[in-house]
Amino acid sequence: MITEILAWLTDPANWSGADGILAQTWLHLLYSVLAVVVAVLVAVPLGLYIGHTGRGSVLVVGFGNAMRALPTLGLVTLLAMMFRGSAALAALVVLAIPAVLSGTYSGVRAVPAHAVDAARGMGMTSGQRLWKVELPNALPLLMGGVRNAMLQVMATTAVAAYVGLGGLGQILISGQQTGAYERMAGAAILIALLAVLTDLALAGFSRLLVPRGVLLAAAKSGTRSRWRR
Amino acid sequence: MKRLLAPVLVLATAMGMLAGCSDPTEAGDDSGGPIVVGSANFSESQLLMEIYAEALRGAGADVETRGRIGAREVYVKAVRDGEISVIPEYTGNLLRHFDEQAAATGADRVDSELRKKLPDGLRVLERSAAENSDVLAVTSETADSGLRSMADLGQRCGELVLGAPAEWKPRWKQRISELYGCTFSDIRNLQSGSVRVQALTEGRIQVANLFSTTAAIDRENLVKLDDPKNMYPAQNVLPLVHRGDLNDEQRKALNKVSERLTTEELTRLNKRMSVDKANPRDLAKEFVSGLDL
Amino acid sequence: MFEPLVRYFSSPSNREVLFEQFAQHVYMALVPLVVGVLLALPLGRLAQRVRWLRAPLLGGAGIVYTLPSLAVFVLLPSLIGTGYTSPLNVIIALTLYTAALLVRPVLDALEAVPSHVTTAAEALGYRPRRRFLSVELPLAVPALTSAVRVASVSNISLISVGALIGVGGLGRLFTVGFERPDVVQTVVGIVATVLLALAVDLLLVGLWRLLTPWERAGGAVIGE
Numbered sequence: 091m092i093t094e095i096l097a098w099l100t101d102p103a104n105w106s107g108a109d110g111i112l113a114q115t116w117l118h119l120l121y122s123v124l125a126v127v128v129a130v131l132v133a134v135p136l137g138l139y140i141g142h143t144g145r146g147s148v149l150v151v152g153f154g155n156a157m158r159a160l161p162t163l164g165l166v167t168l169l170a171m172m173f174r175g176s177a178a179l180a181a182l183v184v185l186a187i188p189a190v191l192s193g194t195y196s197g198v199r200a201v202p203a204h205a206v207d208a209a210r211g212m213g214m215t216s217g218q219r220l221w222k223v224e225l226p227n228a229l230p231l232l233m234g235g236v237r238n239a240m241l242q243v244m245a246t247t248a249v250a251a252y253v254g255l256g257g258l259g260q261i262l263i264s265g266q267q268t269g270a271y272e273r274m275a276g277a278a279i280l281i282a283l284l285a286v287l288t289d290l291a292l293a294g295f296s297r298l299l300v301p302r303g304v305l306l307a308a309a310k311s312g313t314r315s316r317w318r319r
Numbered sequence: 320m321k322r323l324l325a326p327v328l329v330l331a332t333a334m335g336m337l338a339g340c341s342d343p344t345e346a347g348d349d350s351g352g353p354i355v356v357g358s359a360n361f362s363e364s365q366l367l368m369e370i371y372a373e374a375l376r377g378a379g380a381d382v383e384t385r386g387r388i389g390a391r392e393v394y395v396k397a398v399r400d401g402e403i404s405v406i407p408e409y410t411g412n413l414l415r416h417f418d419e420q421a422a423a424t425g426a427d428r429v430d431s432e433l434r435k436k437l438p439d440g441l442r443v444l445e446r447s448a449a450e451n452s453d454v455l456a457v458t459s460e461t462a463d464s465g466l467r468s469m470a471d472l473g474q475r476c477g478e479l480v481l482g483a484p485a486e487w488k489p490r491w492k493q494r495i496s497e498l499y500g501c502t503f504s505d506i507r508n509l510q511s512g513s514v515r516v517q518a519l520t521e522g523r524i525q526v527a528n529l530f531s532t533t534a535a536i537d538r539e540n541l542v543k544l545d546d547p548k549n550m551y552p553a554q555n556v557l558p559l560v561h562r563g564d565l566n567d568e569q570r571k572a573l574n575k576v577s578e579r580l581t582t583e584e585l586t587r588l589n590k591r592m593s594v595d596k597a598n599p600r601d602l603a604k605e606f607v608s609g610l611d612l
Numbered sequence: 613m614f615e616p617l618v619r620y621f622s623s624p625s626n627r628e629v630l631f632e633q634f635a636q637h638v639y640m641a642l643v644p645l646v647v648g649v650l651l652a653l654p655l656g657r658l659a660q661r662v663r664w665l666r667a668p669l670l671g672g673a674g675i676v677y678t679l680p681s682l683a684v685f686v687l688l689p690s691l692i693g694t695g696y697t698s699p700l701n702v703i704i705a706l707t708l709y710t711a712a713l714l715v716r717p718v719l720d721a722l723e724a725v726p727s728h729v730t731t732a733a734e735a736l737g738y739r740p741r742r743r744f745l746s747v748e749l750p751l752a753v754p755a756l757t758s759a760v761r762v763a764s765v766s767n768i769s770l771i772s773v774g775a776l777i778g779v780g781g782l783g784r785l786f787t788v789g790f791e792r793p794d795v796v797q798t799v800v801g802i803v804a805t806v807l808l809a810l811a812v813d814l815l816l817v818g819l820w821r822l823l824t825p826w827e828r829a830g831g832a833v834i835g836e
């Protein structure tokens with residue numbers, strides 16, 4: 091079995107063409123990154139606002155819990171049926187939002203009160219405090235949220251291939267429906283690899299992004315809160 | 320505290336009972352156990368499974384259904400191994416499964432070839448008149464532009480994108496160019512029928528390979544292209560059976576089903592499923608009660 | 613709006629199918645949760661006691677957690693020889709996810725037990741195993757509960773993905789619903805999944821209250 095999977099993975103014919111591995115990997119990555127970027131644009135400002143003002147925090151918790159319970163396959167097929175195949179992209183965004191939102195929100199809430207007080211004492215305005223103190227200090231948890239969102243979206247993109255969105259999941263699903271296990275398993279390996287590599291890349295990126303002092307403080311408290319796939 | 324405890328305990332016991340009861344996903348396959356009827360991964364197969372199951376119950380059998388087993392490679396093996404006793408099949412595709420080179424296309428030829436090629440341990444019962452073959456479909460606008468038959472494809476193919484399941488390309492790409500001089504500008508792998516219909520109506524593809532009984536063909540006003548040179552083989556519905564699992568009376572019941580099942584009836588039932596959202600099990604009961612077994 | 617729902621539930625076969633798939637969903641959700649917790653406890657303990665194992669254990673859990681479920685469902689058969697469409701693939705995958713998700717919280721919860729408590733237990737003559745089971749573990753329950761709740765909710769929603777490889781459960785309503793196409797059936801499946809998640813969540817909260825009677829017996833026994 092393993093040899094057949096390897097043979098499938100190493101056959102150049104499987105890599106080229108519109109339905110080939112390269113094209114589908116690219117599509118998979120494109121959808122996932124796009125969804126997370128949109129989710130960040132929506133959820134980070136919202137999370138900063140809620141965290142900064144404390145208004146609507148019940149919403150974050152309640153919304154987050156409810157979203158976790160939503161079955162991704164159900165959401166994806168429902169949207170595709172009600173609108174069109176590409177509407178499944180909206181599901182990716184919707185599923186990415188809670189992780190980013192709760193990461194941002196808890197990041198801001200976790201900023202030590204004495205730091206905010208000190209900033210206030212220095213005469214910073216509310217906006218300055220948010221921008222110069224709360225946001226940088228919130229970054230470790232915020233980026234943790236983004237990484238969780240990316241995991242979630244990577245996995246959901248694989249599932250969304252079922253409604254014809256394309257991506258590596260399509261190779262897997264067509265393998266399933268034709269009983270070609272080596273194709274399914276090969277695609278599964280690629281999906282897993284892509285998810286792990288993307289997570290590593292994001293981990294590296296957040297290391298660049300997070301100010302060094304904050305990073306050191308965060309390392310002590312081990313802060314990446316867990317979400318799900 | 321006590322008020323909370325009671326419902327929690329009740330729930331916990333209920334869950335415990337659910338978890339403790341025998342695994343609901345395992346099908347019994349001991350000899351002397353129930354007859355297991357299976358189905359492939361699509362709605363029509365599931366419907367036919369329910370019909371066979373209901374007919375067998377009418378013949379006094381203890382029946383269990385196991386739907387959506389997967390691809391042909393998987394379930395034919397399961398029938399051979401006796402894990403499954405009966406599954407609905409299609410003559411042309413089943414023949415092709417046992418003989419890659421099979422060239423027969425007419426219903427009688429396909430049927431007799433199939434009986435010759437069946438391996439030991441498997442048998443097929445009588446075939447029905449009901450057919451569900453592959454068909455190429457286009458939107459009515461495309462059809463109005465002068466594309467009504469596969470014979471019209473020749474000059475147009477270069478500008479058309481076909482949506483088909485992954486297995487289409489290796490099997491038909493060469494053949495369609497030999498018979499109809501058609502080479503599509505691109506062939507997109509779209510595995511599920513509803514995805515192909517959606518892609519067609521959204522204009523992402525211009526031609527879709529569908530099953531002829533698909534209710535969406537009517538619903539979306541699609542036009543089936545004629546196949547004057549009989550590229551696609553006949554696909555009559557019939558039961559594939561693990562040899563020795565059914566007695567005379569049970570076989571008779573399934574033959575009675577085949578005798579009554581026509582393409583019109585199958586299309587009508589498919590439509591009841593996809594338009595009226597009827598449950599296949601209810602449809603099967605209705606159909607079989609009209610058979611006077 | 614309710615008319616299609618009434619029609620859906622008026623078919624005895626629809627109710628039958630819904631119940632069958634619901635029961636299977638419950639089964640596939642609870643087994644991994646229980647086994648996953650039982651697996652995470654010794655692993656977390658190991659990570660706490662054996663320093664050099666900590667990094668590989670947490671790292672391994674992190675990688676398992678990163679793998680998309682669909683990929684794991686598909687790869688398990690070739691790794692451990694289960695049948696391709698066996699529900700065991702889903703059950704084992706979710707067990708791994710649950711354990712991976714819980715190792716860290718178990719470790720953190722055990723670390724958070726104040727040293728004066730363990731010392732006191734030792735002074736009372738508790739042997740390590742008994743101390744773990746009757747002192748440290750109960751004190752870790754509150755911290756663990758929130759992690760178990762996350763695992764349970766995400767398991768319940770993930771099981772549906774199994775329908776793509778032919779495993780039953782409420783996900784079947786989504787694949788069948790999409791094919792037909794039947795929005796009502798899909799909505800019923802989504803609502804049933806969410807309700808199940810909610811019910812199990814309430815059950816876990818109840819269980820937590822049952823296991824930590826001191827939390828309500830007039831304030832916490834041990835300070836922060």
